Amino acid sequence: NAGVTQTPKFQVLKTGQSMTLQCAQDMNHEYMSWYRQDPGMGLRLIHYSVGAGITDQGEVPNGYNVSRSTTEDFPLRLLSAAPSQTSVYFCASSYIGGRQTQYFGPGTRLTVL
């Protein structure tokens, strides 16, 4: 198993540009989520999904869109990037349930100029 994979590893955008951060998992997990981590801070939940076709907002959803068309993939879209979205983005997945462990990807480091 590759686990949770994220692409790209690094990305630089200009203000107003759009892009999609990719996340994929090969563990057949129902639950997937996106977090952002700003310098010196803990991770904050952006969006999550409990299965294909179902998404919901986390703590900091503004400026981000998600969709879940397959179990494996959960892309995060920035429609109009802002400098405040400069951060490291982590994707995670798990089975559904209160005692299920979440597995995290290696992260995407995004800089918006």
Added chain:
Amino acid sequence: DAKTTQPPSMDCAEGRAANLPCNHSTISGNEYVYWYRQIHSQGPQYIIHGLKNNETNEMASLIITEDRKSSTLILPHATLRDTAVYYCIVRVGNTGNQFYFGTGTSLTVIP
């Protein structure tokens, strides 16, 4: 939503036990306590979790108080590779899957 409180930083001598405390006074009866760590800027790594009983695995032990309002992660013989930020998390949400991270405890293991 149950949230957690952790000291911002701790030091531990190499080879000694590292005891990392966490307060979660608003935890609900069916919410698990999870511990993760993050080394440099890598993705968080799972350590251990528990509901009400003490738990032990190959990495650590988790001690949860009887009232479940606090817990302690114990790394029995800390090594330099254990230097990391440790997060105590209580799972919330209807599906039980949402994690809300605090700022964690930055543990430095000293040679």
